[in-house]
Amino acid sequence: MSLLARFLGTWSLAREVDDARAGALLAYEGTATLAPDEAGLVYDEAGAWTAGPYAGLRATRRYLWRPASDGIAVLFHDGRPFHDFALARPAAQHLCGADTYDVTYAFALPGGWQSVWQVCGPAKDYRATTRYCRA
Template identity: 45%
Template sequence: MRLRLSDFAGDWTIAREIEQMGARPARFEGRARFTADGVGLAYHEAGTLTLPGAAPMRAERAYLWREEGAEIIVLFPDGRPFHRFDPSAPAAQHWCDPDDYRVRYDFVPWPEWHAEWRVTGPRKDYTMRSLYRRG
């Protein structure tokens, strides 16, 4: 199956775990929505982030998703580039000096899918795994 940007449209549940070396994992449970914005899809997620030893807090983020040929381009809300990937070879990288962000998407169990981010830098060292399910 060849995924297109339009395949992501709609509502998703998210279960996320954030692992930092030497610490208990943080967790995020929430919902994401991809809505048409006239150019592509606007992505917005919101939910509850629970950090070890802290009270749960509300968390949210937004991106813009665009399609260019076989690739999906992910932008920050202000239009700056974040990363791009081909769903048939779903890996990407983003350099945000001095930090390195690398992602691998897994669309094999579609319509369930996974995103795994590995982030490293002078003050960052974590892996973030997200599971998306229709809902």
């Protein structure tokens, strides 16, 4: 689990979502806790929308992080594959019906890391940037 060990603990997160289709800028703040389980890490996120049409609504999500041959495999909470990436090239794609989810991670940021999702589909066109800092 040494590859995953650097992510252990609680992270403060700030997410900005630029929804081109809706013409809205949304903001979300919360925490992400990565805790060990028998196969890797459990990613638990909790927070609230602070700006945009969902302001005040709380949200949670859970993923499973697993060591992969050259990086990390991310699974949905029920074990279905979500995406995986190599640390040498921290990017991935997830297809969901007619929607395409492209993610790029940056791990060399001072004091934290970030993910940037570009989501496109018949009813979706947004970019979500999440910055993680040690809590």
